[in-house]
Amino acid sequence: MSSLPVPFAVIPFWMKLPDGVSSYSGRMDSMFSLILWITGIIFVIVELLLVFFLWRYRHREGRQVVYTHGNNRVEVVWTIVPAVICVVLALMSRRLWADVKQSMPAGAMPVGIEAEQFAWNIHYPGPDGHLFTEDDVVTLNQLHIPVGRPIVVTLRSKDVIHSFFLPEFRVKQDAVPGMSTRIWFDGNTVGHWEIACAELCGLGHYRMKGFIAVEPQEEFDKWLIEQAAKPAEEAPKTTQEAKQGS
Numbered sequence: 179m180s181s182l183p184v185p186f187a188v189i190p191f192w193m194k195l196p197d198g199v200s201s202y203s204g205r206m207d208s209m210f211s212l213i214l215w216i217t218g219i220i221f222v223i224v225e226l227l228l229v230f231f232l233w234r235y236r237h238r239e240g241r242q243v244v245y246t247h248g249n250n251r252v253e254v255v256w257t258i259v260p261a262v263i264c265v266v267l268a269l270m271s272r273r274l275w276a277d278v279k280q281s282m283p284a285g286a287m288p289v290g291i292e293a294e295q296f297a298w299n300i301h302y303p304g305p306d307g308h309l310f311t312e313d314d315v316v317t318l319n320q321l322h323i324p325v326g327r328p329i330v331v332t333l334r335s336k337d338v339i340h341s342f343f344l345p346e347f348r349v350k351q352d353a354v355p356g357m358s359t360r361i362w363f364d365g366n367t368v369g370h371w372e373i374a375c376a377e378l379c380g381l382g383h384y385r386m387k388g389f390i391a392v393e394p395q396e397e398f399d400k401w402l403i404e405q406a407a408k409p410a411e412e413a414p415k416t417t418q419e420a421k422q423g424s
């Protein structure tokens with residue numbers, strides 16, 4: 179999919195997505211721009227036809243109405259063509275969906291993320307090697323990952339539905355109370371970005387923000403040791419008013 183013909187791999191400049199920094203962001207963008215081109219071209223054709231017909235069949239004194247039962251051939255064509263396009267797109271995105279959402283890469287680093295109103299609790303496994311246990315290293319809103327290493331996130335929620343959103347990594351996944359959802363991604367560029375909540379989750383939704391840092395392995399190791407030495411931070415207690423807004 180990364181080898182789509184050039185025009186389809188290019189997104190118009192006024193629709194630019196932020197530069198992708200995960201290993202699958204390029205494939206996702208190709209799929210996105212292909213669909214955008216197909217739907218965009220169809221949109222323009224349909225709107226032009228609409229305007230043409232408005233003009234062509236406008237009211238004129240003495241013009242008779244014509245009753246028609248349609249045109250079978252045209253109807254068959256405009257049913258089959260979109261159906262074929264949809265099936266082809268479904269088959270093309272199937273593979274990407276499976277790679278991104280359904281199979282987890284081997285040797286990935288496990289991280290647990292528990293969303294709550296209005297913060298992200300980030301868990302790294304402690305000495306027992308398991309997530310969400312007493313000895314986890316827990317940080318508030320600070321997700322650090324080593325560059326180039328796949329991360330498998332086990333996503334949970336303490337209260338309502340949140341959505342874990344990393345725009346530059348092309349990651350978006352709901353965190354649903356009572357469910358553990360696994361997702362994976364990686365970062366192929368060193369840098370800092372934001373974690374957003376993409377699901378309206380209460381009055382404090384606008385400030386439910388975290389930070390992701392992609393750093394060289396040694397820096398990450400150092401950072402994790404520092405975090406392990408610190409007492410875990412608690413999310414600030416949300417006011418009753420803010421919770422009621424959920």
Ligand SMILES: [Cu+2]
Nearest residue numbers: 340375379386
């Ligand atoms: Cu939220």
